[in-house]
Amino acid sequence: MITSAPEQANPVGHSAGGPPAGPTPPETATAIELVRITKRFGTGSRAVAAVDDVNLVIREGEFFSLLGPSGCGKTTTLRMIGGFEQPTGGEILLHGKDVVGTPPNKRDVNMVFQSYALFPHMSVFENVAFGLRRKAVAGSEVKRRVGEMLELVQLQGKDRRRPSQLSGGQQQRVALARALINRPRALLLDEPLAALDLKLRQTMQIELKSIQREVGITFVFVTHDQNEALTMSDRLVVMNEGHIEQVGSPREMYERPRTRFVAGFIGTSNLMTRSIASMDGTTAILECGAGERFVVRDAAALGAVPGGKIDVTVRPEKITLGTEPAGGEMCSLRATVTNVVYMGAWTQYAVRLADGAELTVFIQNATNSEDAAERGAEVWLGWDPAHSLAVAPQ
Amino acid sequence: MVRRKLMGRLAPYLLVLPGWLWLVIFFVIPVIAMLSLSTQTGDLIDGFTQTFHWQNYLDGWNEYHVEFIRSVIYGAIATILCIVIGYPVAYWIAFRGGHRKSSLLFLLLLPFFVSFVIRVVSWQFMLADNGIILEPLKAIHLLPADFHILATATAVVGGLTYNFVPFMILPIYVALERIHPEVMEAAGDLYATRRAAFRRVVLPLSMPGVFAGVLLTFVPAAADYVNASILGGTDQTMIGNVIETEYFTNTNYPMASALSFILMAALLIGVFIYAKVLGTREVLDMAVA
Numbered sequence: 001m002i003t004s005a006p007e008q009a010n011p012v013g014h015s016a017g018g019p020p021a022g023p024t025p026p027e028t029a030t031a032i033e034l035v036r037i038t039k040r041f042g043t044g045s046r047a048v049a050a051v052d053d054v055n056l057v058i059r060e061g062e063f064f065s066l067l068g069p070s071g072c073g074k075t076t077t078l079r080m081i082g083g084f085e086q087p088t089g090g091e092i093l094l095h096g097k098d099v100v101g102t103p104p105n106k107r108d109v110n111m112v113f114q115s116y117a118l119f120p121h122m123s124v125f126e127n128v129a130f131g132l133r134r135k136a137v138a139g140s141e142v143k144r145r146v147g148e149m150l151e152l153v154q155l156q157g158k159d160r161r162r163p164s165q166l167s168g169g170q171q172q173r174v175a176l177a178r179a180l181i182n183r184p185r186a187l188l189l190d191e192p193l194a195a196l197d198l199k200l201r202q203t204m205q206i207e208l209k210s211i212q213r214e215v216g217i218t219f220v221f222v223t224h225d226q227n228e229a230l231t232m233s234d235r236l237v238v239m240n241e242g243h244i245e246q247v248g249s250p251r252e253m254y255e256r257p258r259t260r261f262v263a264g265f266i267g268t269s270n271l272m273t274r275s276i277a278s279m280d281g282t283t284a285i286l287e288c289g290a291g292e293r294f295v296v297r298d299a300a301a302l303g304a305v306p307g308g309k310i311d312v313t314v315r316p317e318k319i320t321l322g323t324e325p326a327g328g329e330m331c332s333l334r335a336t337v338t339n340v341v342y343m344g345a346w347t348q349y350a351v352r353l354a355d356g357a358e359l360t361v362f363i364q365n366a367t368n369s370e371d372a373a374e375r376g377a378e379v380w381l382g383w384d385p386a387h388s389l390a391v392a393p394q
Numbered sequence: 395m396v397r398r399k400l401m402g403r404l405a406p407y408l409l410v411l412p413g414w415l416w417l418v419i420f421f422v423i424p425v426i427a428m429l430s431l432s433t434q435t436g437d438l439i440d441g442f443t444q445t446f447h448w449q450n451y452l453d454g455w456n457e458y459h460v461e462f463i464r465s466v467i468y469g470a471i472a473t474i475l476c477i478v479i480g481y482p483v484a485y486w487i488a489f490r491g492g493h494r495k496s497s498l499l500f501l502l503l504l505p506f507f508v509s510f511v512i513r514v515v516s517w518q519f520m521l522a523d524n525g526i527i528l529e530p531l532k533a534i535h536l537l538p539a540d541f542h543i544l545a546t547a548t549a550v551v552g553g554l555t556y557n558f559v560p561f562m563i564l565p566i567y568v569a570l571e572r573i574h575p576e577v578m579e580a581a582g583d584l585y586a587t588r589r590a591a592f593r594r595v596v597l598p599l600s601m602p603g604v605f606a607g608v609l610l611t612f613v614p615a616a617a618d619y620v621n622a623s624i625l626g627g628t629d630q631t632m633i634g635n636v637i638e639t640e641y642f643t644n645t646n647y648p649m650a651s652a653l654s655f656i657l658m659a660a661l662l663i664g665v666f667i668y669a670k671v672l673g674t675r676e677v678l679d680m681a682v683a
Binding site: 082083084103104105110111113114115117118119120121130131134135178179182 | 574576577579580581582583584585586587590594595598599
């Protein structure tokens with residue numbers, strides 16, 4: 001099979017819990033490094049920073065996603081790596097070499113475009129062979145490698161078709177094959193699955209991931225779909241309004257969001273802003289009603305002081321519902337159930353706290369299908385203090 | 395019930411009926427009448443009678459083949475000049491026009507708001523031997539005193555090129571405009587230099603526009619008589635001028651009809667060969683677009 005990228009010790013699993021965007025661990029080489037990259041559109045006072053002072057390290061052989069809402073600068077960042085946009089400041093290091101100013105055809109990366117951008121006047125074979133032909137690879141070699149590539153993306157026998165004769169999913173594979181055949185040091189993918197319907201998109205997610213494992217090439221994947229980013233990536237970055245919110249593994253991003261934006265963007269979140277009653281070391285004890293308890297560990301780092309405010313979130317599946325306070329060290333709040341939605345594998349509860357805050361709770365239907373509480377019931381919410389997550393405000 | 399069903403089935407045909415009537419009355423019948431006229435003999439005063447005198451065609455060709463060939467050559471040169479001038483203009487508007495695209499296209503069509511003949515006459519005025527361009531140049535002895543442009547092949551071909559270049563620019567523009575910017579970026583991404591990206595991607599994708607432009611330019615240019623009669627001299631007579639003279643001056647209607655049919659046949663055969671050689675699909679694709 002195709003072996004192009006240098007051998008990876010372990011391209012998938014890597015040390016979790018490292019500081020976000022921190023220095024690269026010595027055992028994994030850096031594929032792409034962005035140093036204080038800025039891109040402004042327009043001039044003078046009307047200039048808008050699409051990407052603002054971004055530092056990012058993408059490791060060799062990893063599946064790395066740029067995630068964020070539209071207009072967050074993720075596509076602009078990708079296009080700067082590809083050479084289609086020039087940054088107004090900063091450096092882009094591809095394998096240690098600054099490539100700012102180098103045109104796309106001189107960069108050792110290839111792109112899969114959102115529109116696929118296949119050449120409509122060429123056959124599938126000629127589309128895939130395009131890059132090799134430009135590099136004057138011998139005809140027999142071109143034939144062999146195109147054959148291999150079409151096999152990898154499961155398009156054997158379609159080599160004489162025109163792109164217009166293929167389905168969306170097949171066009172997508174041609175676009176992938178056309179880029180991968182050049183054995184780039186990194187493959188850039190700009191929302192490649194956005195145009196596919198849900199079913200096909202899920203199939204392609206799995207396929208894309210397995211192709212990435214097979215070829216071992218660094219994939220830089222742009223998406224606005226958090227599910228896609230979570231399920232496919234080794235690591236991802238969440239961007240918002242041109243800056244980085246957080247970098248980490250999917251688990252880190254979900255289990256330990258650092259900012260209010262990340263907590264809200266990835267998964268369902270119960271974001272609250274509450275007052276701090278007192279501090280016990282680094283743990284913040286929040287103001288509560290009688291018998292209630294709400295503590296947040298490691299809050300001091302975010303500047304929590306007695307009498308101040310703190311942004312805190314609890315994931316819905318970490319919360320339990322009960323008729324009694326949870327007791328002990330557990331966080332425990334009184335609430336009223338306002339809605340119950342049976343979802344099959346779990347039941348989703350909407351609850352209202354005494355101060356009016358609306359929270360969501362997921363209870364897995366593990367042992368029986370009896371609902372834990374009825375609409376209108378008075379309940380006690382409980383969760384481990386480890387799941388009270390302090391997040392930075394906007 | 396039955397009647398409504400019948401009406402439903404007839405409706406599409408009834409809707410195209412006005413179009414068909416128009417074509418039959420103003421195209422099919424005149425063509426048949428002209429075909430009939432082309433084999434008649436006689437004159438305007440005694441009237442023409444149908445004698446199936448096919449000799450008219452042979453006479454026409456023998457007498458005027460020089461003008462036929464000249465028309466084709468002038469039309470071809472004008473068409474090539476239109477491509478050379480029009481392609482860069484279309485390319486520039488399509489890819490560098492930005493938000494001014496519509497204004498630029500409007501400027502391109504602006505001369506069309508002035509009558510065709512008036513435009514050609516103004517060229518005659520500008521290119522006159524002692525006109526606003528040549529006189530000053532002659533006064534400072536940059537050009538010899540007997541230098542002239544009017545009544546030369548240059549003037550006629552120049553006039554044809556000027557008048558038909560928008561018909562070349564517009565279809566090429568449409569073809570270029572339809573190329574997705576990411577397709578050109580993809581060529582660059584796949585190691586194509588700017589030149590290779592143009593040759594391998596942009597040019598092939600714009601060819602349908604060029605094909606359409608050639609048809610829209612060559613056919614009317616080869617059949618044109620206004621440019622030759624206003625900007626040309628006696629040595630630049632084109633077949634259009636001959637037909638006009640035969641019809642209006644000599645009132646030799648059969649000869650004029652026969653010449654018209656020779657021209658029509660020649661152009662049709664030319665167009666079919668052209669479409670066959672360069673790919674009917676592209677030409678048709680473009681026509682549909």
